[in-house]
Amino acid sequence: MANITDTARAFFDAVETGKGWAAASAHCTPDATFAAQAEPLTEIKSLQAYAEWMRGLLTFIPDGRYEVRSFATDAERSSVCAYAVFAGTHSADGGPCPPTGKSTRTDYVYVMEFAGGKIRHMTKIWNAGWAMRELGWM
Known part of the structure; x- marks a missing residue:
């Protein structure tokens, strides 16, 4: 059985490369929830919906890519934090x-x-306004 760090890495890569829920779901509980205090994501409440949102984003930002800056596991709390930088052009x-x-x-x-070795909830911390301004969307 994979540990939560390996599971988190596989999930992160699946979502961030736009593979959607089809690839991400193996790493999550079926009812995994999602939260973010970021304008474009306020209505998204499930991890399935978020994975599909990312898949859609990469259709109009086709060069979208990520660079991991930090990946940390908190075994006591059964959680993993990933800090990254997303880059891309609305082309x-x-x-x-x-x-x-x-x-x-x-x-x-x-x-x-995590619960039972799978992601049960994810919170995304992101300054969406910054990105939206850089992309010329506001």
Whole structure:
């Protein structure tokens, strides 16, 4: 059985490369929840919906990529935190407006909480306004 660090890494990569829930679901409980205090994500309450949101984002930011800066496991609390930087350019149709040709480099953190070796809840910590301004969306 994989440990929670390995599970978190596999989940993180599946979501951040736009593979959606089909690839991410193996690492989560079926009813895994999601929370974020970020404008574009306020209505998203399930990890399934978030994984699909990321899949959609990468259709209009096709060069979207991540760089992990820190990955830490808190075994006592059964949680894993991943800090990364997402970078990409709005160069394809889709999203909140026509392609802007503008790019972003935006910091974010995933806090993944586990139960039975699978992710049961994830909180995303992200300054969405910063990224949206850089992309020319506001």
